[in-house]
Amino acid sequence: MDRNKRIRQLASWWLCAAALLVTLGCAKGKLVYEAPGGQSNKSLIPGIEEGGDGQSFVLVTAIGQGVPPESGSAQQKMILARRAAVVDAYRNLSERLTGMLVQAYTQQGQNLVSVDQINLQTTSYLRGARIIEVDYEDGLATAKVLVSIRPKTLAFH
Numbered sequence: 001m002d003r004n005k006r007i008r009q010l011a012s013w014w015l016c017a018a019a020l021l022v023t024l025g026c027a028k029g030k031l032v033y034e035a036p037g038g039q040s041n042k043s044l045i046p047g048i049e050e051g052g053d054g055q056s057f058v059l060v061t062a063i064g065q066g067v068p069p070e071s072g073s074a075q076q077k078m079i080l081a082r083r084a085a086v087v088d089a090y091r092n093l094s095e096r097l098t099g100m101l102v103q104a105y106t107q108q109g110q111n112l113v114s115v116d117q118i119n120l121q122t123t124s125y126l127r128g129a130r131i132i133e134v135d136y137e138d139g140l141a142t143a144k145v146l147v148s149i150r151p152k153t154l155a156f157h
Helices: 001-025 072-100
Strands: 048-050 056-067 101-107 112-121 130-137 140-150
Touching: 001 048, 056 072, 072 130
Parallel strands: none
Antiparallel strands: 048 056, 056 140, 101 112, 130 140
């Protein structure tokens, strides 16, 4: 029984190594997808736009929303709501680029759930992210941020 477990573990390691080699082997070249017949990549892959030097960039956008606090002057409420929208947009961009860590914990006893926690965490360094627009209407601020990334190298521009 112990020998079968070791064989399964070894086979899973080989499978992971083979998948990694296949993935790395597919990562050569400058284009995400080469269009047949010399067509533009724009029509085939959404989010791809040509850079100024002839290289392709992926433009990633995120939208955030913020509401004003209950106390403060009208100007303070507007400024704080706009700031909350920008921070929310950066968080959404971070989640979109690097994903998030989800930790869940549930404690049960006597057929009742006594503790149920879900924690979400994301960490990233957003270099080159730009605030495109911030609007404030009817007590709700909306912000849009954008970052351009070169495919395959994952270099921020």
